[in-house]
Amino acid sequence: MSLRSAFDSPERKRAYNRALFTTIADRYDLITAVLSYGQDARWKRTLIKMAQVRPGERALDLACGTGDIAFAAAAKGARVVGLDLTHRMLQLAHRRQGYGGQAPVGFITGDMTDLPLRSASFDLVTTGYGLRNVPDLTLAIDEIARVLRPGGRLLSLDFNRPQPALVRAVYLSYLTVVGATLGWLLHRDPDTYRYIPASIRRYPGATGVAALLAARGFTNVRVVPLLFGLMTLHLAERSR
Numbered sequence: 266m267s268l269r270s271a272f273d274s275p276e277r278k279r280a281y282n283r284a285l286f287t288t289i290a291d292r293y294d295l296i297t298a299v300l301s302y303g304q305d306a307r308w309k310r311t312l313i314k315m316a317q318v319r320p321g322e323r324a325l326d327l328a329c330g331t332g333d334i335a336f337a338a339a340a341k342g343a344r345v346v347g348l349d350l351t352h353r354m355l356q357l358a359h360r361r362q363g364y365g366g367q368a369p370v371g372f373i374t375g376d377m378t379d380l381p382l383r384s385a386s387f388d389l390v391t392t393g394y395g396l397r398n399v400p401d402l403t404l405a406i407d408e409i410a411r412v413l414r415p416g417g418r419l420l421s422l423d424f425n426r427p428q429p430a431l432v433r434a435v436y437l438s439y440l441t442v443v444g445a446t447l448g449w450l451l452h453r454d455p456d457t458y459r460y461i462p463a464s465i466r467r468y469p470g471a472t473g474v475a476a477l478l479a480a481r482g483f484t485n486v487r488v489v490p491l492l493f494g495l496m497t498l499h500l501a502e503r504s505r
């Protein structure tokens with residue numbers, strides 16, 4: 266499927282994502298560190314710090330990938346489930362767990378827009394670069410609201426979509442050039458990492474996501490800008 270048609274419908278976006286992340290899974294951690302100039306680990310530490318994880322809490326990390334956030338929450342004493350659409354990502358997460366030294370996490374394959382989990386069964390939901398990738402953002406937010414107990418917290422880390430047109434154009438052009446070069450060098454396919462700017466272009470960005478959270482049953486919605494506002498942390502609470 267071409268990148269151009271990946272956004273034509275929720276089904277296409279889901280299928281595109283699964284194929285894309287299966288392709289890049291084995292290099293994902295390295296590429297993320299390179300593309301973020303090493304900042305990704307720091308942003309995730311900030312997320313975990315702001316999540317104020319308490320021992321024994323039930324936590325769900327959505328789009329968990331190879332498990333960075335899930336393992337960090339588990340290290341704070343939470344009982345963590347990690348969920349991802351891509352089987353290969355979860356195999357790598359399992360392998361990390363097998364190396365030892367990681368607090369235990371339960372991993373399940375699933376879609377953020379249709380969670381195979383009981384309502385009101387989590388105190389905390391986290392996601393790193395998850396919301397931008399879902400086939401339907403409103404459905405994903407509704408599912409997060411459903412599985413959180415009243416008063417439960419959501420923390421989401423993702424790219425922002427800069428509002429000033431000039432900043433957005435320069436930023437997306439930069440990501441397109443870097444993404445195309447990396448995609449060609451690593452996979453002989455420039456579209457591989459051009460997906461990032463393409464998905465940002467179609468994303469409502471920090472203020473849009475905050476408005477949607479407020480409209481779909483969350484209170485105390487906060488937007489924390491990172492990297493001069495190019496990245497964002499959202500914090501919100503499920504209404505009581």
Ligand SMILES: C[S@@+](CC[C@H](N)C(=O)[O-])C[C@H]1O[C@@H](n2cnc3c(N)ncnc32)[C@H](O)[C@@H]1O
Pocket residue numbers: 279282283286297327328329330331332333334348349350351354375376377378392393394395398399400
């Ligand atoms: C950019 S990676 C982020 C991985 C991890 N959260 C991190 O921060 O390193 C995006 C992840 O979202 C997953 N994903 C994409 N669409 C999804 C969906 N609809 N439901 C669940 N996971 C999804 C992909 O398989 C991939 O592992």
